[in-house]
Amino acid sequence: MISLSQSPIDPSFVQNPYPFYERVRQAGGFVRWTDYDLPVTARATVVGAALRDRRLGREAPPEYAPEIPPHLAPFYAVEAHSMLELEGPRHARLRCLVLRAFTTGRIARLAPDIAALAHQLIDRMPQGGCDLLDTFARPLPVILIARLLGVPEAAAPDLLAWSNAMVGMYQAGRSAETEAAAVRATEDFVAFLRDTITTKRRAPGDDLISHLIAAEEAGTHLSTDEMIATCILLLNAGHEATVHTIGNGVRALLENGIGGDWLTPERIEGTIEEILRIDPPLHLFTRWVYEEIELAGQTFQRGDQIGLLLAGANHDPGPWEDPAQFRPGRPVQTNFAFGAGAHFCIGAPLARLELATALPVLFNRLPDLRLAEAPRYANLYHFHGLERLVVTY
Ligand code: HEM
Numbered sequence: 001m002i003s004l005s006q007s008p009i010d011p012s013f014v015q016n017p018y019p020f021y022e023r024v025r026q027a028g029g030f031v032r033w034t035d036y037d038l039p040v041t042a043r044a045t046v047v048g049a050a051l052r053d054r055r056l057g058r059e060a061p062p063e064y065a066p067e068i069p070p071h072l073a074p075f076y077a078v079e080a081h082s083m084l085e086l087e088g089p090r091h092a093r094l095r096c097l098v099l100r101a102f103t104t105g106r107i108a109r110l111a112p113d114i115a116a117l118a119h120q121l122i123d124r125m126p127q128g129g130c131d132l133l134d135t136f137a138r139p140l141p142v143i144l145i146a147r148l149l150g151v152p153e154a155a156a157p158d159l160l161a162w163s164n165a166m167v168g169m170y171q172a173g174r175s176a177e178t179e180a181a182a183v184r185a186t187e188d189f190v191a192f193l194r195d196t197i198t199t200k201r202r203a204p205g206d207d208l209i210s211h212l213i214a215a216e217e218a219g220t221h222l223s224t225d226e227m228i229a230t231c232i233l234l235l236n237a238g239h240e241a242t243v244h245t246i247g248n249g250v251r252a253l254l255e256n257g258i259g260g261d262w263l264t265p266e267r268i269e270g271t272i273e274e275i276l277r278i279d280p281p282l283h284l285f286t287r288w289v290y291e292e293i294e295l296a297g298q299t300f301q302r303g304d305q306i307g308l309l310l311a312g313a314n315h316d317p318g319p320w321e322d323p324a325q326f327r328p329g330r331p332v333q334t335n336f337a338f339g340a341g342a343h344f345c346i347g348a349p350l351a352r353l354e355l356a357t358a359l360p361v362l363f364n365r366l367p368d369l370r371l372a373e374a375p376r377y378a379n380l381y382h383f384h385g386l387e388r389l390v391v392t393y
Pocket of ligand 1: 085145233241242285286338340351
């Protein structure tokens, strides 16, 4: 296996990681990324096959489970009940209970709410120009997910702060301060949700937390710890990635001089899929190997880990002609922004609805929307999102 080195905090990589993914893809099915000491792939067929193969998974085999340092115990105590970190029957049970509460009908009914919220956020924007991340991309998903769960909207700033501190645990080169902030945020978040869940047990409403309390699968309900971990997962996963897809998407549209005519009801689906394909917000996911497996001519053993470059697979010229070109009119075919297989994003229908509803409102209300400065990506790998998005209108 060929080895390639690339610091994930190198400024040119942070701004544009795609040339590195291209090198990885050309060098073989798997390449050892020396900075992570991890075999990674950026080929669409290999990423797709690996995500769907049950001989691989997110949860470490017990004998390889990393030792958890005591100071990080509160953070990992939540992860221990998070469906994203589980496999097999425990994962299936949690996912099924959440899907029961998170129905397509319940999501589709949010469209008018999303449009109204987008209008309100635009009404509040200052004259002439602003940072669209602060005024639009950040508040929209967090307010929506708070409403959906039935958490008071006034808590949105806290939710944003907790979630930002917690995702610091997944970033390359995290510091002791990042860890301490993540643990503090976890403790505050857990205490907040414990109160919210207690209140909703007494007085349920028509919200996701109340539906999760009621959801039943083969006679079992979610325990309070499972409820807390699920709410944290939904609140965190439910906004971080959407914020950055809105930011990256608006950037792609404006840089390519593409506006409202690609956001019409007939064309919106293709445009949203192209936004998700060309510049997704989450780039690298790992999988543990549970039994010997051959992938792309490479044999892996139980206890090995592999890295799947979702954003690299989205730029594979096999499925996508001229993959670096932003072409909203391309034939729609599945890309890897939401993953695939057992952990395929539960929030994909909601995220697609948010994008397909909010972006047309934004471009119709602000027809002269322009970039005021070249947007820069934040140094947060494996997240790929902008620092700010300063626009004029
Ligand atoms: C554009 C926005 C989003 C993107 C790009 C995204 C991406 C992803 C990806 C790639 C995964 C799979 C990770 C893996 O296989 O290792 C995932 C899982 C997940 N996402 Fe999303 N997501 C988005 C929005 C949302 C929203 C809005 C929600 C919730 C309301 C959500 C909830 C989840 C959950 C619960 C999982 C775990 C599923 C499981 O483990 O079975 N996501 N997401």
